Amino acid sequence: MRAHHAEQIDARYALAKEQYAALSVDTDAALAALRAIPVSLHCWQGDDVGGFERPAATLSGGGIQATGNYPGKARNADELRADLDMALSLIPGTHRLNLHAIYGDFGGKFVDRNAIQPEHFARWIDWAKAKGMGMDFNPTYFSHPKAEDGTLSHPDPAIRQFWIEHGIACRKIGEAFGKALGTPCVTNIWIPDGSKDIPVDRKAPRERLLAALDAILAEKIDRRYLLDAVESKLFGIGSESYVVGSHEFYMGYAVSRQLLLCLDAGHFHPTEVIFDKLSSVLAFVPEVLLHVSRGVRWDSDHVVTLTDELQAIAQEIIRGGYQQRVHIGLDFFDASINRLAAWVIGTRNMIKALLLALLEPIQTLRVSEQNGDFTARLAWLEEAKTLPVGAVWDYYCQQQNTPVGAAWLDAVKTYERDVLSKR
Template sequence: MSDSKNVEQAYQLARERYAELGVDTDEAMDRLSKIPISLHCWQGDDVGGFENTGSGLDGGLAVTGNYPGKARTPDELRTDLEKTLSLIPGKHRLNLHAIYLDAKAKVPRNELEPEQFATWVQWAKANGLGMDFNGTYFSHPKADSGFTLSSADDDIRQFWIEHGICCRKIGAHMGKELGTLCVTNVWIPDGYKDIPIDRLAPRQRLADSLDEIFAEKIDPTVHLDAVESKLFGIGAESYTVGSHEFYMGYATSRQVLLCLDAGHYHPTEIISDKISSVLMFVPQLLLHVSRPVRWDSDHVVILDDELRAIAQELVRSGKLDKVHIGLDFFDASINRIAAWVIGTRCMIKALLIALLEPTDRLRQAEADGDFTSRLAMLEELKTLPYGAVWDYYCARSDVPVGPAWLADAKAYEKNVLAKRA
């Protein structure tokens, strides 16, 4: 029997199993096909970008590994992304950082304009992709002090305010040109290595800076703003200005999006448990899905318990339309294309598993106080053949089924990546 017939046969059996619980697998796949994941450009070149300022990666960020074949130019990065997207089911997005401009001459970050990202927009349009954007508040001489938007130096602070304003205009341009709204995110590395005396003043300056950046109103159908917290970074172990409490208060009071990054909390904290609470007070959420190992180490996303819990909460809450899902990891110890594919396919797979739950039935059992049935059904679901549905979803999306994508990625490595110096 051919592989396609095996996939079809396995799917029909799985479809019947799920139907017994009142789950329509075809409907689940249809819903899944409409959920875009925003792939982060920085996995392709280890957060290097194409600005060429001469500054190395800093701001509490570090990339481990030196696997050969990283992208050296915007064209190489776009080619790598095309290969990656060809191995992933569904239609997705690109999440771009400001240092990934495509320009012939050096442009100061506080003078960036949409024209420096025109080739990216053209490429996204040609590939039917939406785009998201991020200001780059690190790896720059004006970030060497460890402070940007919260700096006590007026000139430094103003430079980064101007950068933030530029980024919003670029994001709005992307949203307008591509016909799908762009989320522009703000994350800064500001903080102290050792214990500070004044914790308040930097946060007051940060709030004022953000207010100035967000002062101009932009059509929410083309652009949304997000702010992202962090627990600590290298060189800012004792105090981070943009803490969760700061940004939760800021996002709530200003009604902008809050970005929850899976690695930006204490080791015992998980963002799956924060989603329902945060969505009560902010209009929408941005997720940066990553995998912390002991700290914010940005490992490649795998199908672990927390990833499944994040997807379950998005589906069970009924708030999928209020959440923008992006990825944020960078692993230079393995093939970078494979890292993208593994992480993105796992995110999509987790969403499929969540969509295959009989959510209404589980919710009713809970409402009836029938916790026995709730627990029993949740455990039975763990061994249902979601893998057969996943394989069928990949097949109908015309992407490799199962591990077949790996051979394609390795061939690309041999024929393309290995030839890069």
């Protein structure tokens, strides 16, 4: 039965391959390119951004919120790794893991943020090495008593120094990831600092943030091991009127320091999109980090679906030839549905969007555009939407020994029954 199903997938792919070839699109080459693009899965989808510093950790510190209480969330690093193992087995390709600092193996002891070391992430490194994966990292500037009124822009020098030390510690952990795993670790700085109501002084907090960032980044670390990124936000919960780390602030900082700029799909105006920013930003910074999410009316971080915006992000990466300069990470956390399923749905959709972009008749489109034939350009763009991408996607999943179609859902339901329901 399975062999017959495989034969059907092969036959459908052969027909699709011919159809794409008629438009000068090489589907085999597209799949080879797709295999080379990793997506960084975010660990925090597995436990609602709680982390493992303390028992029953919860979100606090501003700017973020997870909703829902679906049963079975990971309660420790071992359970989270098991959930990730299951999710990754259902996602085609070799990808990465993005960790926050609160997800260390702390051995039941409280280790404050400014004292964390690579040793607290040794089991994560071993896990990733065994899977042939790279890892990315994030300082955690929330869910801490010293984060209630600000972090790197705080007026109290002692609190600022605490968070500077945390940032320095996180860069050393990121460097350790890069050295151990043979691929640079993108270490991304985001802080929730801001004001609920209109502030009088917008200048001083930004000056303090600037100085704090310079202190964190003072030590030069080899880019073979560590890539530094900074992330902006328009507003957050409790910072509706003013965010210290605005887009303009961090864009200026990234350009002047030649760092990665992180563009989060949910961190701008609800109708503002990030795909159009890529070619502009990449004219001035060496590389970009993407946090792909889905905001619904606000930065609500819904599971990524195959929307026009997601497809436009993938198209901009592929059309611009930015595969080596854009690091794709996911950043959503939905606790209202099975958390493992959320990873699978969101990541598979990101990969599908990349495949759609790789299968565009790009040469035909470029020639039409260069010749000023905008009629033909629009016609081919629309024709491409009904080409048999589904047959190519199913073939790719089969090639990568991952479930075809919605068959992955059966595996998730079985895992929920046998593992998640017993937590």
